Amino acid sequence: MPVGVFSCVHCVKMDYDVQEGTIPRDFIEYDFAEDALDFENQLAEARDVKFTQTLNEQLSIGAHIVCTGTPSEDLPWFTVNIGVGDPEGRGDISVHFNVRLPQQYVVRNTRRHDKWGLEETTAFRLFPFKMDRPFTIEVLVEEKETLWAVDGEHYCSFSHRNPSPLAATWVQVAGVRNATLQIGKTSEYPTLAAPPVEVPLRPSVDAPPESLEINCWRPNVIATLSNGVPEGHQIVIHGRLRPLLHSFAIDLMDYAREWPFPNILMHANVRAHVESQKDRQLVVFNAWLGAWGPERRQRTARLVPGSKCTFKIIRGGDEWSVYADDVLIGELEYRAAPAGVKAIRVRGDFYPDDIYLCPATSSPIREQISS
Template sequence: MPVETLSCVRCVKMDYDVQEGTISRDFIEYDFAEDALDFETQLAEARDVKFTQTLSEHLSIGAHIVCTGTPSDDLPWFAVNIGTGDPDGRGDIAVHFNVRLPQCYVVRNTRRHDKWGIEETTAFRLFPFKMDRPFTIEVLIEEKETLWAVDGEHYCSYSHRNPSPFAATWVQVAGVRNATLKVDKIAEYPALAAPPVEVPFRQSVDAAPELSEKNSWRPNVIASLSNGVPEGQQIIIHGRLRPLLHSFAIDLMDYGREWPYPNVHVHVNVRAHVDSQKDRQLVVLNAWLGAWGPERRQRTARLVPGDKCTFRIIRGGDEWSVYANDVLIGELEYRAAPAGVKAIRVRGDFYPDDIFLCPASNSPIREEKTA
């Protein structure tokens, strides 16, 4: 029987940033090892198709680079480079963002003294680029990393190496004929993101959604909680687990944004990749208030990859209680004023299809109905 598609699993380095890609039949027999070795040869074909902007001053924290363009069939790879030295020769590249459309993934790397480092390919969302479809890439320079967004949605991050982008003297786009570049400063990233959707309130956990509710839930979503999570209420997240489950996180934050980094009052991180042969997944609870605090770790989640799942985070008198499918999987004491929670973020291998607030019952376990 012929195979139409092949799902690939990327190498993973972060806790909850793995996404699946789909490769067409034409590339099932593609030699990825050879691809990784000679990508410079293929990129050389695009060196005559490039746009370079010299920087009048060094990049600093908050520097914002916007690149637009449209990939074409005859140039299946393109790159955004931030570097020093000769941009037309073998100058150093602090950040190399290489989009490989035939293989449906993006490589990040650094070149120093004509040698490439270790490639990074993990991402927070599915591959967003398509032939002949315009794109907008945003690059945010942060203290320790660069953040990359595509069409207003955060895509990946890349930690600074040597050389650092703070020493860069130019920015370049190669392999895109209609490329544009703009460099400025911003106060919030992604600058082109749509306003976060508001989490609705319902009278009970079983109440039907109002007609006015807009179903905008998608993977790696950030949503607003304008009135917070009042004491005695709970936030419900229905969704589906990724079949190849690695990890995911649910964060209750004080701001609905990616950067400047919000404080995270409750960080619920489920890690299926740690001792994956065990029948329960590891649950890590923590808070980020300018820095991570002490973790609370327990192997309490019993989740089935690919299945539907419901999480509840209940605000109690002194702590946050977290349930998965009506089973308590952890509690985290207040580490900041709970009234400060104003947003929720779901990131990783848990894909939400409904999020709402409602009153918390005395017990999250429903009683069986009798005839």
């Protein structure tokens, strides 16, 4: 290859014979204004395609809304609204759940006195909606927030604002032609969730999976520990960190469920987005026993986004010890009897490939914890 001439194997060769300062003929003939007008017409049509159900009584804790439908190509977004006032005018919207398929994210917001609040877009899983594929959305009304699940998997939560959905008088779906709504009460959420898997017990940390084990681990998984975590044992979690690492949590809980909220006997939360310019990520330890207790915060994790990683949670004599790739990143003293742990939840930007329980061996500590 001549000096100074480079070829990138990842670059896509264009079909156009484009030279600097010229525009391909196909682009010149393309009417962007017409395309933008088509999109605006689609938005207007989506707003006109709506189904509203008036509430006979106000929503209360445990209220359960189920919405089904199928997104179509000619409607670029759809919305589930919970509101008060005139649903056909400019009534207040307590919760606005706006699915934007072209952009592949969901906006949550509140409208009061004809003014929108701050948008929320973060979620616990990847965008789950696709064109021409039926969906089922479950909405659970809780004391301080609404919980939203898509096809049986928890997707996001939205804290109550003003007006609260507890004062709502109607529920509306817009942008879906075959939408259905069912409103009732539930004692569990999500009702469509698959039964939780059981964390297998292996004889050692290096033991291969048994033939009867089924590899069904997925992001945001909840799994049962029927026999708990015996003293001197550890939970091992192999997985992959998301390339755009934001945060994730590993919870040891007393029940394998989303709601009613279980007690969390050990909560380890890695927050890579906090002062991300630093060479170590922040780790927050806590427990939820009806309410959060005092946090233990330390900058001890040194994780590489996009890489494989192994976490070990060891039940010791007086505390839970958490290791990342055999480096101790923190400990949390027992705030409830450790025998009460019956489930584990992995949520956020750490995607598990394998989870199992085994006897604990001496895990090396290559670095001391520093605050």
